[in-house]
Amino acid sequence: MLDKLSFKKDKRGVLIPLDFDKLPFTPKRSFFVKDVPKNTIRGAHAHYKTKQFIICLSGEIQAILDNGIAKEEKTLKEGETLFHDSLEWGEFTFLSGQEQMWVFCSTPYDSSDYISDYEEFVNIIKGDA
Numbered sequence: 001m002l003d004k005l006s007f008k009k010d011k012r013g014v015l016i017p018l019d020f021d022k023l024p025f026t027p028k029r030s031f032f033v034k035d036v037p038k039n040t041i042r043g044a045h046a047h048y049k050t051k052q053f054i055i056c057l058s059g060e061i062q063a064i065l066d067n068g069i070a071k072e073e074k075t076l077k078e079g080e081t082l083f084h085d086s087l088e089w090g091e092f093t094f095l096s097g098q099e100q101m102w103v104f105c106s107t108p109y110d111s112s113d114y115i116s117d118y119e120e121f122v123n124i125i126k127g128d129a
Contacts, residue, residue: 005055005079016057016079023053024083025106038097043090046115051106052084054092059099064091068125089121 008015020027036042054063056076063082065072066089075095076082084090092101107113115121 005081007079018055023104025051025053027053027104027106028108029105031103031105033101033103034099036094036097036099039093039095040097041091041093042101043092044116044118046089046121047086047107047113048115049086049107050110050113051086052090053104054082054084055102055104056080057100057102060095061099061101062093062095064093065089066091068122087125089115089118 005016005018008017033042054076056078058078061076063074063076065074065082065084067085067087068089074082086106094101115124
């Protein structure tokens with residue numbers, strides 16, 4: 001799911017509304033990512049349970065989502081959103097170092113929900129783990 005938020009811009013600035021009932025889940029946690037050096041990858045993991053709704057607030061973020069069978073690559077631009085499902089590997093490259101990303105999560109933080117090794121992730125998807 002790739003969509004674009006509506007920016008309301010006038011002489012006072014920009015307002016970006018987000019109605020939670022439009023999200024694919026009720027958020028339990030949110031975090032903001034910024035000041036990431038140019039061409040640095042964030043993410044590089046999957047979650048057992050957590051689903052994420054990602055918003056690019058500025059710049060361009062190269063997103064790779066991998067379900068263990070096929071990879072989908074997209075470049076998120078300002079105002080564009082992306083749904084990142086559970087049991088889906090995600091990598092996000094901040095292309096200029098000026099990007100800002102806001103993430104909404106379906107679960108509270110739980111370190112045991114992370115799969116940080118790609119080979120382990122693929123084995124889980126194949127049912128070999």
